[in-house]
Amino acid sequence: MQLIIDGIPTEVNAGERLLDIVRRLGLDSTDLKTRPLAANIAGETFTLNYVPLREEQASANQRVTLRRAMRAGNGTVSLLRYDSARGNRVYERTMLFVFLLAMRELYPKTRVRINYAVGAGLFASVGEGMRLSQQDVDRIKKAMHEIVKADLTLERKRVDIDDAIDFFSADGQEDKVRLLKYRQFSFFDVYRQDDYVDYFYGEMAPSTGYASVFDLQAQKGGLLLIRPSAEDPNKPAKHVSLPRLSSVFSESEEWGNLMHCGVVADLNDMVLSGEVRTLIRVNEALHEKRFAQLADEIIGRGARAVLIAGPSSSGKTTSANRLCTQLRVHGKTPILVSLDNYYLNRDQLKPGPDGKIDLEDIATLDIPQFQDDLTRLLKGEEVELPLFDFVTQHRCEKGIKLRVTENTPLVIEGLHGLNPHLLPEAVDKKLIFRLYVSALTTLNLDDHNRVPTTYLRLLRRMVRDYETRGASVERTLSMWDSVRAGEEKWIFPFQEDADAIFNTTLIYEPAVLKKHIFPLLSAVQPESVYYDEARSIVKFLNYFVEANVEDEIPPTSILREFIGGNTFYR
Numbered sequence: 001m002q003l004i005i006d007g008i009p010t011e012v013n014a015g016e017r018l019l020d021i022v023r024r025l026g027l028d029s030t031d032l033k034t035r036p037l038a039a040n041i042a043g044e045t046f047t048l049n050y051v052p053l054r055e056e057q058a059s060a061n062q063r064v065t066l067r068r069a070m071r072a073g074n075g076t077v078s079l080l081r082y083d084s085a086r087g088n089r090v091y092e093r094t095m096l097f098v099f100l101l102a103m104r105e106l107y108p109k110t111r112v113r114i115n116y117a118v119g120a121g122l123f124a125s126v127g128e129g130m131r132l133s134q135q136d137v138d139r140i141k142k143a144m145h146e147i148v149k150a151d152l153t154l155e156r157k158r159v160d161i162d163d164a165i166d167f168f169s170a171d172g173q174e175d176k177v178r179l180l181k182y183r184q185f186s187f188f189d190v191y192r193q194d195d196y197v198d199y200f201y202g203e204m205a206p207s208t209g210y211a212s213v214f215d216l217q218a219q220k221g222g223l224l225l226i227r228p229s230a231e232d233p234n235k236p237a238k239h240v241s242l243p244r245l246s247s248v249f250s251e252s253e254e255w256g257n258l259m260h261c262g263v264v265a266d267l268n269d270m271v272l273s274g275e276v277r278t279l280i281r282v283n284e285a286l287h288e289k290r291f292a293q294l295a296d297e298i299i300g301r302g303a304r305a306v307l308i309a310g311p312s313s314s315g316k317t318t319s320a321n322r323l324c325t326q327l328r329v330h331g332k333t334p335i336l337v338s339l340d341n342y343y344l345n346r347d348q349l350k351p352g353p354d355g356k357i358d359l360e361d362i363a364t365l366d367i368p369q370f371q372d373d374l375t376r377l378l379k380g381e382e383v384e385l386p387l388f389d390f391v392t393q394h395r396c397e398k399g400i401k402l403r404v405t406e407n408t409p410l411v412i413e414g415l416h417g418l419n420p421h422l423l424p425e426a427v428d429k430k431l432i433f434r435l436y437v438s439a440l441t442t443l444n445l446d447d448h449n450r451v452p453t454t455y456l457r458l459l460r461r462m463v464r465d466y467e468t469r470g471a472s473v474e475r476t477l478s479m480w481d482s483v484r485a486g487e488e489k490w491i492f493p494f495q496e497d498a499d500a501i502f503n504t505t506l507i508y509e510p511a512v513l514k515k516h517i518f519p520l521l522s523a524v525q526p527e528s529v530y531y532d533e534a535r536s537i538v539k540f541l542n543y544f545v546e547a548n549v550e551d552e553i554p555p556t557s558i559l560r561e562f563i564g565g566n567t568f569y570r
Helices: 018-024 060-072 085-106 134-150 161-170 174-180 243-258 264-273 276-301 316-329 367-378 453-469 473-490 492-497 509-522 531-541
Strands: 002-005 008-011 038-041 044-046 076-080 112-118 121-126 155-160 187-193 196-198 215-219 222-226 305-309 335-338 383-385 400-402 410-413 432-438 500-503
Touching: 002 018, 038 085, 044 531, 076 085, 085 112, 085 121, 085 134, 085 187, 085 196, 085 222, 112 243, 134 215, 155 161, 161 174, 161 187, 174 264, 243 492, 243 500, 264 276, 264 509, 276 316, 276 432, 276 500, 305 316, 316 335, 316 410, 316 432, 367 383, 432 492, 453 473, 453 509, 453 531, 473 492, 473 509, 473 531, 509 531
Parallel strands: 002 076, 305 410, 305 432, 335 410, 432 500
Antiparallel strands: 002 008, 038 044, 038 076, 112 121, 121 222, 155 187, 187 196, 215 222, 383 400
């Protein structure tokens, strides 16, 4: 049997693991920049512990899956490293497994919950009110390093769903027991190391020795597990404190717990009992209350302009409109301004070193004109604001003439709303209120499997791209890495500079989005390079009970921006 490993044809010997083949070809390394972590075969991710040519040793399902992937990919195997999105996730899961092994060894009775990602770290709460000293942190780090040094094999095993439920129940992992009761299949894949069994809803590296780069820091309420640096994966990332963002996460998690909806099983119970309708009303009321508080703060400060920024599919447009409504309650007449209208003509943009135009670069905006317009507007002068035609990719000949007063606050929404280079130096910063919006979900699958915030935004965007632009899931996925790179460069560095952060997440929304996105995902074929991502999303959504409650969702809801029926766009 011949395989092509990263472009190298090679004959496979009976009994060889993918990892053995990689090593035989000299492709393995201790350098995390180049070290293979898993394999991509026909769009699917596989552990390097798989044996292609002795399939009788694998479970029946694994044999079928591996054989199908090999056939679909014509024996072509691409190795996944840390610099890829998939490879990054493989590493994170492996690192978490090492962390949990260490915690189980040192604190066997302590509940550990992976709560959310903040900056370069993953925040984990430990026990109920348990406080860890620096000595404790050092002990955990030492235990992790010892587990890494031992290079323990991580065995993937398929078990009967009832057996998995019995095991996790006996092990005290009730969070997994509750989730698995909603699983639609009769089997469950777990990872085992000696007597410790866990699962991370995706592939891991072959052994604990791969998770050699990390750091651990004490954090209020728990621990911060630091990932490798994106620039130099052989070193832990430098963690920058994000107190505002951490506070919003903490508040959102506390609110979810108050609503008795901290994990997916809680939401499922509410859907089946009908209580989800009450949850929707309360969650939407919470958003409205928060918008009212923001309006109060803006008015109290005497701000003349509100700058709103946030990543893709965070709900910026609806947030801007709802904020305008609350400002009108104060007797104001706010005017919405989109930074998109300040785009330079496409033929004025210069391509980068790669020959491509980065449309998310702040240099694509006519900053001098924006600064001049804002300065003159705040002085009470009449200004003709530009209009950009996205069909022709050029500015319209005529714009919109506008004059504002102290009773007419400007609400300016756009990607670069928080960038300090946007504001003219002459403008009194006290007149500017900066608002950062994002979907910061704290709803977990179970204690050890968080739902990444980017995941929820991706689901929103998939639905919106299809509903408003007729774009396929594959089209959205093809752009997502570029979108995320732009966010890392142009949005996230400035989020802590905001005067306020608004969390646009609606705790019930995955149960509603499921109906909209499932048919789109089913259209992705196995031969597609995005099949694995689509399959992963299907797997994730299968844990949710679908909620047919759209009649309960108000027309001003942020969710309406994505599923349709938003009153602001009629």
